[in-house]
Amino acid sequence: MASLWRKTGAYTTLSLLLSASLAIAVIDHLAIPTKKLSDFKYGESYSYEMVSVINEFPHDPEAFTQGLVYGGNDTLFESTGLYGKSSVRKVALRTGKVETLQKIDDSIFGEGLTLFGERLFQVAWLQKTGFIYDHNNLSKVGEFMHQMNDGWGLATDGEVLFGSDGSSTLYQMDPRTFNILSKSVVYYKGHQVKFLNELESVNGEVWANVLGVDCIVRISPKDGRVIGWIVLPNLREQEVVAQNQKQMVLNGIAWDSEKKRIFVTGKLWSKIYEIRVVPINKPIEEGFIEQLCLPPLHKFTYDRSESLSISH
Ligand SMILES: *[C@@H]1O[C@H](CO)[C@@H](O)[C@H](O)[C@H]1NC(C)=O
């Protein structure tokens, strides 16, 4: 097991950022008269975590990952995006071999994917129509209409579907009718957590990639409350070095509920990482998460037809 935090400069940076003394943190907390009472209704107790890499597996570097699901027996299902290159795939975890590939229409940009029983559900960018596939051979068996503003992320706990549309809203949908059952706006310390992207249901929580940042937000499906943050900038840095190309964003979380394994990857990444989430045992400096995980809108150069680049 390698702790990448110790291998890269990111660790030093993080340490510096985290090194605010507890005393200052306490004083800061006492001196925030502008905060609304509602900000404190959950006691502002969040968990802050980073990751250790347990295993690395090959990943098709041509796969513009938009959805990732663990299908049992060391198999992953993956949805890829980009016009003309979108697909649904069945992938062998250990070898990265694409065992079955169902290409989707050139006019469709694939997005989030989830496995509900024997069916895979996939949403698509700028579409209200989603697609249903048989999980054995990935043959398309139907379509559905959803009521989100756009199709970005999809996940399930086996009871409901969770969906995201690039906003700060987490949707819950009926997996049979696709009607919206509930929606919650996700806030962190009074800030909306926008660009909720790929979703995964992990141990009763919803984990979401936030587009363009190296952070996963852990959300309570009960009320959309933020449980905590997992920061993982080290993984993308390693990808950039290995591929010597433009940095591509983290996207894709898969949870093996049987063996309690977590897999993450990114768009066009050459690896899938099995990670362990470990607490950051230092006080988090005020504003650290806001800066790392909630970048303001104007920092994005938004051109998804090619890729998403970050100008900072
Ligand atoms: C698990 O995957 C292996 C390799 O792809 C395959 O040979 C085997 O039949 C699978 N087992 C089950 C129970 O699906």
Ligand SMILES: *[C@@H]1O[C@H](CO)[C@@H](O)[C@H](O)[C@H]1NC(C)=O
């Ligand atoms: C795909 O598998 C299902 C059973 O899971 C079967 O009913 C269907 O005919 C298969 N489709 C093709 C094209 O092989």
